[in-house]
Amino acid sequence: GEQITISEYLLTRLEQLGVTSVFGVPGDFNMRECPLPRVDYIEDHPRIDWIGNCNELNAAYAADGYARVKEHSIGVVVTTFGVGELSAMNGIAGAFSEMVPVLHIVGVPSTVQLKNKPMLHHTLGDGRFDAYTKAAEQITVSQATLMNKTHAAAEIDRILTDCITRARPVYLTIPTDMVAEKIPAKRLQVPLSRTPPPNDPDVEKYVLDRIAELVEEASKDIVILVDACAIRHDVRQEINDLLTKTRFPVYSAPMGKTAVSEAHDRYGGIYIGSISDPSIKDKVENANLILSIGALKSDFNTGMFTYSVPTSRTIELHSTHTQIRHALFPGIGMKQLLPKLTSHLRQFHEGASQLPVPHYKLDVPKEQDDKISHAFFWPRVGQFFQKKDVVVAETGTSSFGILDVPLPEQSVFLAQILYGSIGWSIGITLGAALAARDKQLGRTILFVGDGSFQLTVQELSTMIHSKVTPIIFVLNNKGYNIERHLHGMDRKYNDIVNWKWTSLLTTLGDTDGTLSNSYTVRDKAGLDKLLNDAEFAKADKIQLVEVILDKYDTPRGLQVAADIGEKLAKQALGQV
Amino acid sequence: GEQITISEYLLTRLEQLGVTSVFGVPGDFNMRECPLPRVDYIEDHPRIDWIGNCNELNAAYAADGYARVKEHSIGVVVTTFGVGELSAMNGIAGAFSEMVPVLHIVGVPSTVQLKNKPMLHHTLGDGRFDAYTKAAEQITVSQATLMNKTHAAAEIDRILTDCITRARPVYLTIPTDMVAEKIPAKRLQVPLSRTPPPNDPDVEKYVLDRIAELVEEASKDIVILVDACAIRHDVRQEINDLLTKTRFPVYSAPMGKTAVSEAHDRYGGIYIGSISDPSIKDKVENANLILSIGALKSDFNTGMFTYSVPTSRTIELHSTHTQIRHALFPGIGMKQLLPKLTSHLRQFHEGASQLPVPHYKLDVPKEQDDKISHAFFWPRVGQFFQKKDVVVAETGTSSFGILDVPLPEQSVFLAQILYGSIGWSIGITLGAALAARDKQLGRTILFVGDGSFQLTVQELSTMIHSKVTPIIFVLNNKGYNIERHLHGMDRKYNDIVNWKWTSLLTTLGDTDGTLSNSYTVRDKAGLDKLLNDAEFAKADKIQLVEVILDKYDTPRGLQVAADIGEKLAKQALGQV
């Protein structure tokens, strides 16, 4: 049969998975046939673009952002041995934590060198050539090193299957002498399967009956709560079908934001324990039954563990198990369960509609002051969003502020609420914007704090070069506002160096100023004017908006979270 | 006895080790007493400065640079759980590889949380709270987690002792509830010892006699070759004493550059196997005996393994062992051996002086062309260096070009020739400049490629804020020149986005332009003029010089290394 190189095999698999952009930084070990004929498999690939990042951490973030928006695909980051891969490590760990399918390809020394262990550059100098792989094992679900061509295809398929079915990062090292080894192409005819293992039919039947019973008992007072894993494990369509059939009110945890359209008439807003809007808290916590789908109960995602929904009134659906009240059903996954549940349940249209769901909206407050407060800013930008926008929020005041803002239908919301690594959103915006272009989504709009921006700012350069045109709101509040509120209101270490934010784009790549626009808005009128400007809203250039905010002002949600955190810390020390 | 907090204990130890600056990025788990009285041990310390970096990788690099220049001290970097520490990982690995004593302090959740494993932010979401420590074990020589106050002081002392005696990074995690726990201060009265374990007297005696014999047999034709570990394991003074006594000619490997003053009258230049200047190659390889001190035989440091010095004519001194021809003497370390060797050997003044050592110098060539070539640039900047300058070279054309330039006495040379992580030099420059200020050294002068600069550029901001005033030469050659020569001369992935380099300083912190100067030099005359400018040379502001170079032009040494590399790769594939 046909023979192709290992590199071609891998790239064909990526293409089958819908990958069109691969991120990374070159290095002398990665994916090049060396010395001759000097083929470069990625650069020469007709349908996969090489996106050269400024550094590897940013590349990993970009792959994460690409995977989140692209869906049914994966993000790919290519780095070089040691220096490159370790630089990417925090980005890969974030993808692990937040369940994003990312393939990390590392170019490593030849199989001969891996055995003989000469003191090569990029090594630790002590002959431990496996040290980097051991580190990677901590933050990826599968690893493979292609040490011989016989198993190469099977190994590639194994880790890619783990990547897509478990929605977590995987790690692949390719020795330089394996890059161009020939292997049979045959396996490529069978596409990789993303179907999770089937549920046991008997247990599944039992579970369905039991849920139906509880639903009947709850006499229509049932709410659905969607969360991160509904997105990651790909049950959005299934949830929508369930909603159409039952018309149960639906709420979302922060990490599930946009899993169900926030414009849906049965959507009631964000539930986040004690940080929730009181009317939402009331509806969710007092329902007779809560059907929780894809919950991920991390501290910030649950209002610092302040959920007040007793297990006895909860059914939890997960990707690998189901829990009905206190009973656990391992192996009963929601991807197959949900459609069956939808057909199993009767229509509740009339009944459920008797439970009114107040429309989730956020009005722009009337404030005397000209200054842009958080209370003003978030509802005001809320009016600016359009259908299909991709909205990215960095950890900090942004990730809290945005929660209260309903997003339009078909919009996509990205934030890293569990892992919370600042600087993430810049790389994410690059990857997200490229995926959005593939998927013909709308604008990519980023909200990032001045402190976070400083970690990864150089990736603006790659955005300019890749011709993506996000709108970037930089919240200039003179430092680490969230950290001030969590600890050290006036600590010097929470101050940052003020930058000339509006010069960044022209300095970092748009040297003649034709590809970008930058603005500073200092007051409400200035913000209004810009947001009402049709040219601005078109977003056909990359645009950066510096928003001048008060140093101490903070969104309501963050304030409450800080207060709860303080209380918990005192309790832990026995001070309360 | 007196009771102090664990934080105070640690900081006092750091102070005893001469630490005056600590680098890092704040996070809500690190080194703060929480919730009350909200003491911040580092910010409040009267004699240790907190240097807030833009990101953690840069902070780790800065700690590395600080340790390299400060000597007899260590670099310290403080990060937060997961997101911060993993971001720093590549910087710590580089310090491991190149043997630099760095302490990585990580603020982690409370001891209770470490046991109960709630789903906190910054975790992997699966309860593995030890994953980050396991990763750190791969790239540090000791680790400690302060889980109780009883062992805290001993644990701190253990890892700090490992750090200073083994000259490698160590890892310390401090749970939030341990930060302010009280412990006895008593141990602090005994300073930590950096003395390596004593050599066995009998073996040492035998080794000394044997070396003396070989020295006699070699009838005065003996050269000394110094390398990285002579610096890292602190035997520079001992080598100087040996030189004064014997007057043997001395050469240096690239990583040993400035271990012996390059202005020394018995210093002959850099030996780097087949890449060496032919006259140097000849002298070293044809000596009757080579006394190699602190060798580190990595690929780039040995001219791609092209040393041509037979073991039968070599004596190698290392920190933990000695090798005389083929015989190994484990446990005989050079720190104690060298002074004894110096007194053991007779004076060779007359004899050794008969071996002339051509003075190591590099003339500025006469070239017709106006363009700044590498052949012109390096000798020309060589004339600019002054006594006590700290010279930093990034991996790429810079680290090769600088090798041929003799540096003045008491100057310090920094490059990462073994680990070779690009972007390193920017963080290094910050740390080096702060240490140079402490030690009253001269100017800090950096040579960095345009490609490398992009990885870590934001740290200019911290330099401005910390009021250090390095001179930064950015070699603008439109991309990854070294990679072009190693592979892919015209590959697009070796091109980078051109930046407005001279706007960087005003954009990233010197907003009113009073603290910095930036220049572009396009031709020989322009470079001459700038280097002759006394104001420029004073270096009392931070200065950035963009040097316009040809896209393909490269230093001689790099060209030769690329050719050798190509040949080796062909051999490996059986093509030759």
Ligand SMILES: Cc1ncc(C[n+]2csc(CCOP(=O)(O)OP(=O)(O)O)c2C)c(N)n1
């Ligand atoms: C990589 C990383 N380093 C450090 C932290 C700790 N941290 C969390 S939020 C934050 C400050 C964010 O400041 P900014 O982006 O300005 O946000 P805002 O002022 O809007 O809250 C810091 C330092 C982190 N989460 N991730």
Ligand SMILES: Cc1ncc(C[n+]2csc(CCOP(=O)(O)OP(=O)(O)O)c2C)c(N)n1
């Ligand atoms: C962190 C890291 N990523 C990638 C590499 C691979 N690499 C080695 S040198 C180099 C290019 C350096 O380019 P530049 O700084 O412009 O140097 P020059 O053009 O002067 O050679 C790259 C990408 C590396 N060594 N380290």
Ligand SMILES: [Mg+2]
């Ligand atoms: Mg801020």
Ligand SMILES: [Mg+2]
């Ligand atoms: Mg370059």
